[in-house]
Amino acid sequence: MTHALCPGSFDPPTVGHIEIIERASKLFDSVTVAVIRNSTKNAILTSEERVDFLNRSLVDVKNVNVISFDGLLVDCAKQANADVVVKGLRAISDFDYELQMAQMNRQLSHIETVFLSTNPGHSFLSSSMVRDIARYGGDVSSLVPSAIADDVATRFALSD
Numbered sequence: 001m002t003h004a005l006c007p008g009s010f011d012p013p014t015v016g017h018i019e020i021i022e023r024a025s026k027l028f029d030s031v032t033v034a035v036i037r038n039s040t041k042n043a044i045l046t047s048e049e050r051v052d053f054l055n056r057s058l059v060d061v062k063n064v065n066v067i068s069f070d071g072l073l074v075d076c077a078k079q080a081n082a083d084v085v086v087k088g089l090r091a092i093s094d095f096d097y098e099l100q101m102a103q104m105n106r107q108l109s110h111i112e113t114v115f116l117s118t119n120p121g122h123s124f125l126s127s128s129m130v131r132d133i134a135r136y137g138g139d140v141s142s143l144v145p146s147a148i149a150d151d152v153a154t155r156f157a158l159s160d
């Protein structure tokens with residue numbers, strides 16, 4: 001049984017995130033999605049909101065559970081009993097940072113990171129763009145899962 005960890009800040013989750021998680025759920029026996037703090041970003045949504053958005057976006061994926069974790073990714077992987085970390089790569093611009101993190105995590109705890117290439121239709125998509133579009137009243141319905149689209153629009157429109 002191979003258990004995968006899909007970590008991220010998910011502020012908010014996008015259709016790109018969900019596609020990677022769904023693909024991981026087919027490749028591995030089970031998947032833990034972990035909302036983890038990224039020290040380079042100031043999240044707007046609370047961890048509870050992000051866990052709720054992810055749960056609502058993943059109701060049809062039966063072998064996935066969602067948690068939040070405050071700390072190092074390697075400690076989260078240990079706590080979740082994960083054998084492998086799964087990350088999506090959108091473009092070469094993601095690669096330097098993701099490679100550095102994968103190598104550091106392997107140095108810290110021997111955990112392997114598997115990279116899935118993002119669907120090209122989602123490669124331009126980021127949570128920060130979704131936040132900006134929602135903040136200024138743009139249409140985010142094709143950018144985030146339909147189950148959370150209205151709440152994302154409302155939540156970020158009110159956040160300033």
Ligand code: PNS
Pocket residue numbers: 007008009010036037038039041071072073074100101102104105
């Ligand atoms: O969705 P993101 O913002 O790209 O996710 C990044 C995240 C949260 C996975 C990354 O910042 C992380 O692993 N944070 C936990 C702290 C940690 O372990 N840092 C050392 C990694 S080299």
